[in-house]
Amino acid sequence: MTVTIKDVARLAGVSPSTVSRVISNHPRISKATAVKVREIMEQIGYHPNVMAKSLVSKTTSTLAIFLPRPAEELFLNLFFSEFIRGMVARASKSGYDMMITSSTSEHDEVAAITRLVRSKRVDGVILMSSRRNDPVVHYLEEQQFPFILIGRNEEYPDIMSVDNDNVQASYDATKHLIDRGHTRIGFVSGPPHLIMSKDRMKGYEKALREANLPLNPQWIVEGEFLQESGYRAMSLIMSLLDRPTALVVIDDVVAFGIVRGLNEIGYSVPQNMSLISFNNTALTELSSPPISSVDISIYQLGYLASQNLIQAVKGESKERYRMIVPHRLVVRDSSSNTIPTGS
Amino acid sequence: MTVTIKDVARLAGVSPSTVSRVISNHPRISKATAVKVREIMEQIGYHPNVMAKSLVSKTTSTLAIFLPRPAEELFLNLFFSEFIRGMVARASKSGYDMMITSSTSEHDEVAAITRLVRSKRVDGVILMSSRRNDPVVHYLEEQQFPFILIGRNEEYPDIMSVDNDNVQASYDATKHLIDRGHTRIGFVSGPPHLIMSKDRMKGYEKALREANLPLNPQWIVEGEFLQESGYRAMSLIMSLLDRPTALVVIDDVVAFGIVRGLNEIGYSVPQNMSLISFNNTALTELSSPPISSVDISIYQLGYLASQNLIQAVKGESKERYRMIVPHRLVVRDSSSNTIPTGS
DNA sequence: CCATTGTGTTAAAACGTTTGCATAATCCAT
DNA sequence: ATGGATTATGCAAACGTTTTAACACAATGG
Numbered sequence: 001m002t003v004t005i006k007d008v009a010r011l012a013g014v015s016p017s018t019v020s021r022v023i024s025n026h027p028r029i030s031k032a033t034a035v036k037v038r039e040i041m042e043q044i045g046y047h048p049n050v051m052a053k054s055l056v057s058k059t060t061s062t063l064a065i066f067l068p069r070p071a072e073e074l075f076l077n078l079f080f081s082e083f084i085r086g087m088v089a090r091a092s093k094s095g096y097d098m099m100i101t102s103s104t105s106e107h108d109e110v111a112a113i114t115r116l117v118r119s120k121r122v123d124g125v126i127l128m129s130s131r132r133n134d135p136v137v138h139y140l141e142e143q144q145f146p147f148i149l150i151g152r153n154e155e156y157p158d159i160m161s162v163d164n165d166n167v168q169a170s171y172d173a174t175k176h177l178i179d180r181g182h183t184r185i186g187f188v189s190g191p192p193h194l195i196m197s198k199d200r201m202k203g204y205e206k207a208l209r210e211a212n213l214p215l216n217p218q219w220i221v222e223g224e225f226l227q228e229s230g231y232r233a234m235s236l237i238m239s240l241l242d243r244p245t246a247l248v249v250i251d252d253v254v255a256f257g258i259v260r261g262l263n264e265i266g267y268s269v270p271q272n273m274s275l276i277s278f279n280n281t282a283l284t285e286l287s288s289p290p291i292s293s294v295d296i297s298i299y300q301l302g303y304l305a306s307q308n309l310i311q312a313v314k315g316e317s318k319e320r321y322r323m324i325v326p327h328r329l330v331v332r333d334s335s336s337n338t339i340p341t342g343s
Numbered sequence: 344m345t346v347t348i349k350d351v352a353r354l355a356g357v358s359p360s361t362v363s364r365v366i367s368n369h370p371r372i373s374k375a376t377a378v379k380v381r382e383i384m385e386q387i388g389y390h391p392n393v394m395a396k397s398l399v400s401k402t403t404s405t406l407a408i409f410l411p412r413p414a415e416e417l418f419l420n421l422f423f424s425e426f427i428r429g430m431v432a433r434a435s436k437s438g439y440d441m442m443i444t445s446s447t448s449e450h451d452e453v454a455a456i457t458r459l460v461r462s463k464r465v466d467g468v469i470l471m472s473s474r475r476n477d478p479v480v481h482y483l484e485e486q487q488f489p490f491i492l493i494g495r496n497e498e499y500p501d502i503m504s505v506d507n508d509n510v511q512a513s514y515d516a517t518k519h520l521i522d523r524g525h526t527r528i529g530f531v532s533g534p535p536h537l538i539m540s541k542d543r544m545k546g547y548e549k550a551l552r553e554a555n556l557p558l559n560p561q562w563i564v565e566g567e568f569l570q571e572s573g574y575r576a577m578s579l580i581m582s583l584l585d586r587p588t589a590l591v592v593i594d595d596v597v598a599f600g601i602v603r604g605l606n607e608i609g610y611s612v613p614q615n616m617s618l619i620s621f622n623n624t625a626l627t628e629l630s631s632p633p634i635s636s637v638d639i640s641i642y643q644l645g646y647l648a649s650q651n652l653i654q655a656v657k658g659e660s661k662e663r664y665r666m667i668v669p670h671r672l673v674v675r676d677s678s679s680n681t682i683p684t685g686s
Numbered sequence: 687c688c689a690t691t692g693t694g695t696t697a698a699a700a701c702g703t704t705t706g707c708a709t710a711a712t713c714c715a716t
Numbered sequence: 717a718t719g720g721a722t723t724a725t726g727c728a729a730a731c732g733t734t735t736t737a738a739c740a741c742a743a744t745g746g
Contacts, residue, residue: 052732
């Protein structure tokens with residue numbers, strides 16, 4: 001049989017309500033009874049039934065991270081586990097559990113999030129993708145359900161979010177290449193519907209414009225967060241007569257694909273092509289040569305996402321809204337040369 | 344206000360119990376009322392409160408994956424996300440949610456699992472690590488709580504588990520190198536307290552013995568599942584006068600570290616050193632040269648872990664216990680040479 | 687000494703379900 | 717018609733908590 005609050009009450013010679021108050025550190029409980037009750041609880045190994053508690057308190061001490069179908073490729077990226085790590089660490093620090101949920105198809109996204117919200121399973125949601133016109137964001141916003149976006153959203157002004165300044169990060173990365181003497185710089189982007197892709201594109205363009213450098217549309221290639229995307233982008237760019245000498249790349253995995261592709265066809269990095277990418281996952285160090293990357297503090301992103309969301313669901317603070325995690329350039333061999341010899 | 348089963352009942356002109364039975368497809372419900380009730384539910388957007396349901400049914404439709412502290416390094420490995428992917432996919436297929444929990448320190452492992460179990464938060468647990476004498480296994484076994492081990496356990500005969508035949512896998516890997524003409528083969532292992540490490544060691548030794556090849560203790564190095572471990576192992580081995588010409592390596596990340604280390608000091612793979620590792624994560628293809636690896640079907644492991652656990656918590660089948668996922672050698676450049684030129 | 691304030695405790699209602707038991711309605715065979 | 721099965725539904729208790737309101741009692745202040 002499961003041991004309940006009533007058992008504790010009986011053995012301690014008090015009422016269940018008193019035990020409940022002891023547990024929640026109610027101020028008006030005498031020191032003596034508190035000690036007594038705690039002793040009994042310890043002794044018979046009592047643990048409150050969270051379901052019963054949730055039912056009455058309308059609170060679950062559980063957060064969910066919701067992955068829409070298109071985010072599946074995340075699983076091939078160390079970004080994901082690093083984010084989860086930060087997220088779980090912070091959540092468990094406050095006694096929250098993390099649930100990981102995904103919709104099985106693009107179609108049932110809204111159905112899945114609806115079920116999650118309406119069934120009162122979780123107190124808040126962390127949303128991974130920030131696409132334009134995201135129906136999940138729509139729903140959560142409409143329902144006034146606590147959630148936090150990783151990334152930013154242009155459509156709603158007051159959405160809680162944790163993000164990097166991607167425009168600035170990309171500007172910095174591009175500027176770094178310019179400072180190294182590059183004048184012909186390309187950009188390998190991610191899926192165009194992601195706001196992040198667009199922001200990084202913006203920063204790239206801004207840096208070029210400021211330096212009065214050519215902005216060649218042929219040097220801009222879109223793709224996925226996959227190695228093959230990098231490979232394809234590489235082929236495309238290297239087939240041009242008029243090639244860039246350096247590339248800003250949306251993600252480490254893609255950059256990795258590019259480096260490998262270049263090596264395969266006999267070009268070397270950074271001599272024939274300099275590179276800098278984003279995210280600074282373990283992959284950058286695993287590459288040969290190691291890849292320069294913009295560290296966006298993924299662990300921090302996850303950590304802060306949990307933290308802010310918890311604050312919001314507890315209603316502790318009204319200061320929700322946008323939070324920007326600082327980035328940091330990590331220069332490695334892939335962009336270490338000062339004068340490009342390629343092209 | 345939240346819409347409850349009573350609202351549905353009222354609007355449909357039936358009792359709450361009837362609605363409940365409609366939801367659970369009780370056989371003795373007339374077609375007419377079922378239709379009527381479903382209509383209302385749809386109309387007012389009713390979703391059952393899972394907490395209330397759990398409270399009475401003593402069932403949560405939730406599984407947890409439990410990570411003891413020492414498994415933190417998992418987060419640096421694509422193994423983890425691939426496993427999670429399979430796990431979540433299968434769970435959500437059966438309407439189960441996945442919770443991801445970790446203990447914050449080695450010390451509170453048992454406290455954390457106790458809380459999880461006793462608070463009735465989940466129906467079953469997936470346990471990642473299989474060390475010898477695992478206190479978490481002890482606890483779960485003692486409590487008769489449904490759980491499934493990834494890996495195997497020697498101490499309890501009847502534990503449910505999903506595993507590879509690591510001895511055979513390692514035997515196959517080693518045999519592959521022998522078939523390529525190698526006679527001097529080393530083994531770079533993982534943490535010695537992991538059963539997996541020991542199993543792979545066994546397979547390695549068996550293959551060598553069968554082929555009457557020398558089993559040089561200097562060629563056996565232990566480490567972690569980290570790139571640096573590979574690097575260190577490489578240094579150690581290359582500093583020997585009497586070197587192996589090929590290595591069996593416990594994990595892709597470690598192998599990656601070795602390849603990179605070798606490249607750095609001017610040796611090349613596979614000409615100076617052949618390699619084969621385990622897990623066949625994306626990393627193997629990202630390496631140059633690509634690394635031969637034993638594919639252990641990580642996604643399948645996660646998928647089956649969920650599947651078997653769900654079966655067990657539902658009490659559907661008594662055929663629990665051990666399940667072995669087949670492995671498969673994937674030969675790439677790192678072991679493609681037939682006659683070693685190194686020394 | 688009475689009114690007030692403060693302290694410690696409890697009884698009972700509520701949270702939103704499921705389910706055993708009872709009952710009402712329907713059916714079929716005599 | 718009659719009576720037993722069979723089928724469909726409802727009542728009410730239960731699940732294990734929290735919380736509101738009420739109460740008993742002690743301490744305080746005028």
